[in-house]
Amino acid sequence: MKIGLYFGTFNPIHVGHLIIANHMVEYSDLDEIWMVVTPHSPFKKKNSLLDNHHRFEMVYKATEKYFKIKPSNIEFNLPQPNYTAHTLAHISEKYPNKEFCLIMGEDNLKTLHKWKNYETILKHHHIYVYPRITEGNIDHQFKDNSKIHKIDAPIIQVSSTMIRKGIKEQKNIKPLLTEEVWTYIDEMNFYRK
Template identity: 65%
Template sequence: MKIGLYFGTFNPIHVGHLIIANHMAEHADLDQVWMVVTPHNPLKKKSTLLADHHRLEMVFLATEDFPKIKPSDIEFKLSQPNYTVNTLVHLEEKFPEHSFSLIMGEDNLRSFHKWKNYEAILAHHDIYVYPRIATTADPSENSIFKNHPKIHMIDAPVVEISSTSIRENIKKGKNVLPLLPSKVWEYIDHNNFYKK
């Protein structure tokens, strides 16, 4: 089975994440998309994250009606901080019957050459890239990957919703209902998350 791995802190998961995951599951040559909840992204302050099990529960609630999209806690068991190359090795050992690909935004592709052991990742795994609104970054930065046979540009919808702005708006008492799956909003509201 061909699995696309969509990594994120999902703090919280929102409809933008689901739009991308579902598009990849339905339109790329992937059998499933696993939403890998990252316990601690080396580039993010851990103090801003909800506890791992709460973020995993929100991903579970958001994806239970999507048979091709699965929550994954695979990184919870690995040493911190997590590096994608280590996660991929672990997954290949645990699930030898699957092949694993990465799903990332165009913005991440621009900095992919800075990832730990990125050459090894690219040698063994396909990468499915979804578009982001163009930034002022130099477009030549990702030219080393432009025609790479392992990199597939997917014409997915451009979705610019940020978990950060959702958290900020919840704190301000604004209505964020259109941005979250209803079960996720109920979970956040019930637990009083992001309110202070």
């Protein structure tokens, strides 16, 4: 089984995340997508970042109806800060019968050469890239690499930052979230301050 790992803080998860994940699992050779919720780093103070369990709960609620998209809290018990290379090594050891691939936006591909152990990641894992509107160029070593697959997915301009700002400003942002996620945010009174 080939699984795409889609990492993010998902603060909150929105329809853009789901559109990309669904497109990746339906229009590539990936069998499942795991939405990996990145923990709140104890070294960073970020008031707008909800606790891990709340963000995981929202990902769980958002993906419940999508049988090929699963929430994952695999990074919650790993040493901080989380490095993708360490997470990939851990998850591959834990699930030896599954092949794990990385999902990233084109903007991340442009900075991949700065990632810790990026050569190891590329040696052992395929990377599936979705388009983003970004500045800068892709490093020559990633342009025709057989491990890197560009997927012609829709370009999504929705961001969690925009949603948090909209909630704080009392805008109607409901169309950008699943009903279950909006209800959870509303009931818990998140992002209002």
